[in-house]
Amino acid sequence: MxxxxxxxxxxxxxxxxxxxxxxxxxxxxxxxxxxxxxxxxxxxxxxxxxxxxxxxxxxxxxxxxxxxxxxxxxxxxxxxxxxxxxxxxxxxxxxxxxxxxxxxxxxxxxLSETAVVKERLQRLTGREREVMDLVVTGKANKVIAHELGVSQRTVEIHRARVMEKMEAKSLPELVRMHLVN
Incomplete structure (x- = not known):
């Protein structure tokens, strides 16, 4: 051998x-x-x-x-x-x-990619995680704002922070990361 x-x-x-x-x-x-x-x-x-x-x-x-x-x-x-x-x-x-x-x-x-995504998820606050979970389902900011009882502007800010912290360049990329978790 x-x-x-x-x-x-x-x-x-x-x-x-x-x-x-x-x-x-x-x-x-x-x-x-x-x-x-x-x-x-x-x-x-x-x-x-x-x-x-x-x-x-x-x-x-x-x-x-x-x-x-x-x-x-x-x-x-x-x-x-x-x-x-x-x-x-x-x-x-x-x-x-x-x-x-x-x-x-x-x-x-x-496995390495999964570990990276999990590490990035740890950066999110609880509210940012909630927003991300709703964003990846395709819900509009207005709908998310209504469901969470916050303003649409607050959702937009959280959404921008999610994209930044997750280092996602697009919504489809964020959805793929969400699926890994």
Whole structure:
């Protein structure tokens, strides 16, 4: 596995068992995890379950020479990215690894964007949050003012502050941010 990965310039870290991996694991890691169903110590499916308990975001690709359909179904239901039976073609595995790494990258970007939006939401006052919640539903300032029992000018001021604090350049962008939360 190490030779295959190095042959295409892909960095990799090898662990002699699932237990060794768990001791070294860091939530900051990115990439993907290649597991065999049968491994020394903790088996692949058990390791997958433990990683789920730890909210591990690494996509898991199972490879095995001893798999069967129920085992593959269990792995996929538990969130495995893929399940490959041995023997496999090197290029097939590399293609699936690349797809898993890309998926992990996209997931990390989405989580990062979510964290940014949540941080921006913390900047809003309670009233600004109320105004934002009504603005993103498409309600006009006049309607929002009536619902909140404030003047239309007050709504306009809060709306401007919401746009500024959320760093939204347009209403559709603000709606997208609201959906992330």
């Amino acid at each position: 190490e030779l295959l990965m190095k042959s295409v310039g892909q960095p990799c870290h090898l662990f002699d068992s699932g237990d060794t991996f768990l001791k070294a694991y860091s939530p900051e890691w990115s990439g993907c995890l290649i597991l065999d169903i049968r491994m020394p110590g903790i088996g692949g499916l058990e390791l997958q379950n433990e990683l789920q308990k730890r909210s591990c975001g690494l996509p898991v690709i199972f490879i095995t020479g001893f798999g069967d359909v129920p085992m593959a179904v269990e792995a996929i239901k538990n969130g495995a990215f893929d399940f490959i039976e041995k023997p496999f073609r090197d290029q097939e595995l590399l293609d699936r690894i690349n797809a898993a790494i890309e998926a992990n990258s996209q997931q990390r970007i989405a």
